[in-house]
Amino acid sequence: MIYMEVIYIITKNNIYELEDAHLSDDINNDFNQYKHYQNDCLFDNHILNIEFKNCYFEECQLQDISFDNCFFINVTFENCDLSNIKINSSLLRNIQFLNCKLLGTDFSESLFDNAHIKDSVCRFANFSFMKNKKVLFQNCDFTNASIIETQLNKTSFLDCCFSQCEILHSSLYNLDLSSCDLRNIITSPQDITGAIIDEYQASSLIHLLKVKIKE
Numbered sequence: 001m002i003y004m005e006v007i008y009i010i011t012k013n014n015i016y017e018l019e020d021a022h023l024s025d026d027i028n029n030d031f032n033q034y035k036h037y038q039n040d041c042l043f044d045n046h047i048l049n050i051e052f053k054n055c056y057f058e059e060c061q062l063q064d065i066s067f068d069n070c071f072f073i074n075v076t077f078e079n080c081d082l083s084n085i086k087i088n089s090s091l092l093r094n095i096q097f098l099n100c101k102l103l104g105t106d107f108s109e110s111l112f113d114n115a116h117i118k119d120s121v122c123r124f125a126n127f128s129f130m131k132n133k134k135v136l137f138q139n140c141d142f143t144n145a146s147i148i149e150t151q152l153n154k155t156s157f158l159d160c161c162f163s164q165c166e167i168l169h170s171s172l173y174n175l176d177l178s179s180c181d182l183r184n185i186i187t188s189p190q191d192i193t194g195a196i197i198d199e200y201q202a203s204s205l206i207h208l209l210k211v212k213i214k215e
Helices: 012-017 199-204
Strands: 018-020 030-032 034-036 041-048 052-059 061-068 071-078 086-088 091-097 111-118 133-138 146-148 155-158 166-168
Touching: none
Parallel strands: 018 034, 030 052, 034 052, 041 061, 052 071, 061 086, 071 091, 091 111, 111 133, 133 155, 146 166
Antiparallel strands: none
């Protein structure tokens, strides 16, 4: 089991250290730090090569936003709607997504390095072509999500739902999935080989063996 390292991340307990700010004012800055974005909205922007460090996003809504080659360091998103935005080829280090809506969010080709995603809706999200380091997904809904050609050996899943989620060319070897709902997961025998599951989950994966059950 892999857990988050004990490090400094902005939380509500140290939010007093931050300056209240607005995304619309800061997206033209190359570097933003110690900022608190609350009840903020941002629409229709393509954002390149900027960094957010020691920032806290609370009750924010982003729509039709694309982040490319950006850096999110020591950042918390809480109760945010980030549906259908793109965060591509970016670094997300020491980051938290808490109770966020990540419906259709595209993280492809980005890197999670010490990330905690908790109580979040990840339906139709894209976590493909990622090389992740120390990631914990806790109580997340991956229905219809895609995890393709992604490095998962340092990832943990607790109490997650994988209905119709594609996990392909992404080895689950030695990952403990015993607390997760694996019904209707879309994966391959090669990818599921070596995963840790319980006896009840095994029955929902029997189709991967391409055998016939005699009644």
